[in-house]
Amino acid sequence: MIKHLNRPALVKVLKIAAGSCLAISAAQFFNVQYSASAGIITLLSIQDTKKATFKIAAKRALALILAIAIAVLSFSLFGYTPYAFGIYLFLFAGACTAAGLQDGIPMCSVLVTHFLIEKSVSPYWIINEVLLMVIGAGIGIALNLYMPRFTKQIRAAQSKIEWEIRLILKGLATFLADVGGDFLLSYDFAAIDAKVEEAIKQSIQDNDNMLFYDLRYFITYMEMRKNQIAVLRQMLEQAEYMQSRPVQSGQAAALIDEILMTLRESNNARGLLARLEDTRHHFRNGALPETRQEFEDRAILYGILNSLEQFLKFKENFAANLTAEERKTFWSD
Numbered sequence: 048m049i050k051h052l053n054r055p056a057l058v059k060v061l062k063i064a065a066g067s068c069l070a071i072s073a074a075q076f077f078n079v080q081y082s083a084s085a086g087i088i089t090l091l092s093i094q095d096t097k098k099a100t101f102k103i104a105a106k107r108a109l110a111l112i113l114a115i116a117i118a119v120l121s122f123s124l125f126g127y128t129p130y131a132f133g134i135y136l137f138l139f140a141g142a143c144t145a146a147g148l149q150d151g152i153p154m155c156s157v158l159v160t161h162f163l164i165e166k167s168v169s170p171y172w173i174i175n176e177v178l179l180m181v182i183g184a185g186i187g188i189a190l191n192l193y194m195p196r197f198t199k200q201i202r203a204a205q206s207k208i209e210w211e212i213r214l215i216l217k218g219l220a221t222f223l224a225d226v227g228g229d230f231l232l233s234y235d236f237a238a239i240d241a242k243v244e245e246a247i248k249q250s251i252q253d254n255d256n257m258l259f260y261d262l263r264y265f266i267t268y269m270e271m272r273k274n275q276i277a278v279l280r281q282m283l284e285q286a287e288y289m290q291s292r293p294v295q296s297g298q299a300a301a302l303i304d305e306i307l308m309t310l311r312e313s314n315n316a317r318g319l320l321a322r323l324e325d326t327r328h329h330f331r332n333g334a335l336p337e338t339r340q341e342f343e344d345r346a347i348l349y350g351i352l353n354s355l356e357q358f359l360k361f362k363e364n365f366a367a368n369l370t371a372e373e374r375k376t377f378w379s380d
Contacts, residue, residue: 058193058194059093059095062093062190062191063089063090063093065190066086066089066090066093066186066187066190067086067087067089067090068086069089069186070085070086070088070089070182070183070186070187071083071085071086073085073182073186074086074178074179074182074183077178077182079175079178079179079182080161080172080175081161081175081179082179084157084158084161084179084183085179085182085183085186086183087154087157087183088154088179088180088182088183088184088187089183089184089186089187089190090187091154091187092104092107092183092184092186092187092188092191093187093190093191094191095252095255096194096252096255097191097192097194097255098255099255100187100188100191101188103150104184104187104188106147106148106150106151107148107150107151107154107155107180107184108180108184109146109148109151110143110148110150110151110152110154110155111151111155111158111176111177111180113139113142113143113146113148113151113155114135114139114151114155114156114158114159115159115168115173115176115177117135117138117139117142118135118139118159118162118168119168119173121134121135121138122135122162122163122168123168127162127163127166127167131163132159132160132163135156135159136156139152139155139156139159140152154180158176158179158180159176161175161176162176196253197249197250197252197253198253200246200249201246201249201250201253201265201269204242204243204245204246204249204269205246205265205268205269205312207242208239208242208243208246208269208272208276209272209310209311209312211238211239211242212272212275212276212279212307212310213307213310214234215234215276215279215283216279216303216306216307216310217304217307218232218233218234218283219232219279219282219283219286219300219303219351220300220301220303220304220307221300222286223286223292223296223297223299223300223303223348223351224292224296224297224300225292232283232286232287233283234283236276236280239276240273240276243269243272243273243276244273246265246269247266247269247270247273250265250266250268250269251266253265254266264369264373264376264377267365267368268312268365271361271362271364271365274361275358275361275362278354278355278357278358278361279358281354282351282354282355282358285347285350285351285354286347286351288347289344289347289348290340290343290344291340291341291344292344293341293344293345293348295329295330295345295348296344296348298326298329298330299326299348299351299352299355302322302323302326302355303355305319305322306319306355306359312377312378313374313378314362314366315362315363315366315367316359316360316362316363316366317363319359320356320359320360320363323352323355323356323359326352327349327352330345330348330349330352
């Protein structure tokens with residue numbers, strides 16, 4: 048079973064097991080009653096990212112304050128009965144839902160049952176429940192200060208995605224330059240779509256594990272490539288309707304070859320957009336089509352050129368929105 052877990056999942060399982068044992072032992076060492084609850088709190092405190100861990104711990108701390116206040120009121124007025132606990136749950140669950148603290152409802156209510164069992168809301172038992180929360184959540188937070196990073200996987204995916212984009216562009220360029228019309232244009236986008244989605248997921252998780260540093264660069268980068276791939280899909284669909292290869296097809300193929308040769312992370316695409324505008328100018332100033340078929344194929348080709356502009360614009364906008372610090376940190380050339 049363990050061998051089927053990836054590294055982040057295995058680390059989380061180990062944290063849950065070791066952290067829960069440590070929390071129970073710590074609660075017993077300090078003579079805190081119902082020490083097993085500290086282990087459960089640790090289990091529930093270990094989230095997939097650092098930011099999620101701190102966020103949920105803060106919400107549960109606020110929920111505990113609210114739970115203790117409502118429990119003291121409910122048990123003091125209605126005694127230590129199931130009915131009093133029901134009134135507490137009604138008021139507490141409603142208040143937490145209204146305040147966006149739903150994550151604290153189960154955990155805090157378990158702690159409140161200790162008041163019901165002991166038939167007391169004395170300062171001793173209130174402090175006991177607070178200590179259970181502090182020990183359990185504290186150990187969960189401490190363990191989650193270490194999180195596996197995905198940087199190597201993201202960089203590897205980045206290289207793979209860029210390579211696949213080059214393959215798509217090369218296929219399109221070959222198709223447009225194929226005067227005889229023998230080259231079959233095809234590409235299975237399912238694999239690259241899955242690769243991009245996984246990279247986006249890893250980028251988001253990596254960013255959420257950085258408490259004092261912003262790693263949104265990889266998220267925006269992968270979103271940019273995702274948009275570009277969607278445009279590439281559209282370009283291939285357009286090209287499939289071409290029945291011939293007008294003279295201008297060779298010019299478009301040369302432009303695409305230039306794009307795939309300069310395709311890299313640090314290219315802001317401005318020079319390529321200028322080159323595309325020159326190609327569009329040649330298209331406009333060329334001789335008029337002589338046949339209906341040539342007219343239709345040139346119209347398709349012009350549409351491909353417009354899609355290619357959109358493809359480059361996504362990269363230009365991505366580069367333009369980067370900070371100087373991001374360029375320095377992530378761009379090696």
